[in-house]
Amino acid sequence: MPKITFKIDGKQCTAEDGQNLVEAAADNHVYIPTLCHMKGEKCLGTCRVCMVKVNGKDMAGCTLSVSEGMEVTFDTPELNDKRKALIEMLFVERNHFCPSCEKSGRCDLQALAYRFKMHIPRFRYRYPFFEVYSKVDKLMLEHNRCILCQRCVEFIRDPDTNRKIFSMRNRTNKSMIQVDYRLANKMSEEQIDKAVAICPVGAIIKKGQGFDEAYGQRKYDQHPIGYEVDGGTNSK
Amino acid sequence: MAEQTASNKPVVATISLAGCFGCHMSLLDIDDRIVQFIDLFELNKSPVNDIKKFTKRAHVGLVEGGCCNDENVKVLRYFRENCDVLVSVGACAGNGGLPALRNKMPLQECLVEAYLDAPTAELGKAIIPYDEELPKLLDRVYPCHEVVKIDYYMPGCPPSAEVFWDTLTSVIKGQGFDLPVELIKYD
Known part of the structure; x- marks a missing residue:
């Protein structure tokens, strides 16, 4: 090249x-x-x-x-504020209660909000209602935390058929991820771990594994997000 | 540090609304700086000294917890009227926190679940408590800034003692409120 x-x-x-x-x-x-x-x-x-x-x-x-x-x-101040506003919109769109979230401290959305020094979103909270989906043997889908990034939709596929295990349902503010539970029940441990890891928030949770890392020792407790790229020089 | 007389010390007031007093515990966690705190500030209405009503106007009011009933709203407005700067402290004041988990469902459902359908409710005798002395629950839990104007926010559940100290000292000095990134935590 x-x-x-x-x-x-x-x-x-x-x-x-x-x-x-x-x-x-x-x-x-x-x-x-x-x-x-x-x-x-x-x-x-x-x-x-x-x-x-x-x-x-x-x-x-x-x-x-x-x-x-x-x-x-x-x-630039303008672009940084726009980015910050986007993060804030994600926070008010669903119910992001960090103190009770398994992904807290390892969550990309939370880490970015820290990086942008968000104290509180400038927008009004919506408090929508989404039920937790727990019919899959080893996974839970916590729609209240989902930001609809569609990483799981694209990058988690059934190894035999290459079919999507996760997909999108509904439109506008009712959009949500759904899961093919038959395919999801066939997922290997590694694939489940990958699905949990690539979820930037705590929307895909592995059953039986919750708060397994101590406060202060989690991924973003040590360094802010993006540290491995810019060494902490660029704070935005 | 120059000794200040009681009359010209900045006045601080605190309150816990729909919170767990964890933020107040965190405020007390400033260790030996509590001595400096007494030197620097005068504490007016607060659960710490049990002063029930403002005896003078406060410079800074720290509000912990959101608003879940009419009593909370009344107290919060009372604070807004009597404080120059109002600071929303912690997750509950900022977004409702754990009490706001009930915002997803109607109030009636919560009360029925808690008092009538609870496993420990006595069959046929269970009632939803009502009395004019009891504060009336709001339809949902409101963050403080949806009820009154809030000037500053301290994130955290609870905000660490450092956050309290940083905020109090910078607000009193009239400086801008700029927390370092490592002190911003939501959990």
Whole structure:
């Protein structure tokens, strides 16, 4: 692959031509926050937290491929506030009660809110009602915490048939993830662990395994999210 | 630190609404700084000293817990009227916290489940408690900022003693309220 150069906030960066912008930025030690994009996987573009400005337009960074001479604006007060507002909307959309959540301290959404120094969402809480789905033998779906990133929909598939185990149901504010419980009951332990791990919030919970890490020793207790990319230099 | 007379010390008031007093415990967790606290601040209405009514206007009011009944709303408005700066403390004041788990269902269902259909309810004799002395429950639990204007928020369940100290000292100095990232926790 030929190398190209592009700029993020005036910083000269190099990447492979056509590389995903979020990944190219990470290679150049710029952390663009995401909740749906996973390295090496296809782009989902659902969370929009990776918003950047290219050619004067706000765009989801994970949907872009870098090209020679591209100029990306990322760290401006306006864009940071927009990103923060997106995070806040996710918090008010459903019922995110961190003190009672198994994923607290390991949750990407919570960690990003910390990074953006969110004290309280600026929007009004909706308090919708969603029932917990627990018919699968080893999994629970806690819809109250779901942010509909669709990672589980795309990246967890039945190994024999390649069919999706999780899928989307309904529209607008009634959208929710549903699970094919017959396929889900056939999931291996590793696949269940993967599903729990890739969920950026605590919406997919493994039964019988709750608060197994002590406060202070969890993933984001030690370092803020994105630390491995930017070493904590960029706080936004 | 210069000794301040009782008359010109900043006045602090605290209250617990629909909370568990965990935030007050966390405030007391400031260890030996409690001595500094007494030097720096004057505590007015608070469960800590059991002063029931404001005897003077407070500079800072710390509110723990959300509003789950009419009594909470009354007390919160009383605080807003008597405090220059009102700080919402902890998860319950900010988003309703655990009491707000009932927001997903109608109030009637909660009361029936708790008092009539409870496994320990006496058959045929169970009633939902009512008395004019009892505060009336609201249809749902409201975060404090949906009831009155709140100036600052302390996240955490509870916010750590450091957060309390940082907030109190910076608010009193009239500085902006900027918590370092490592102190922002929601659990």
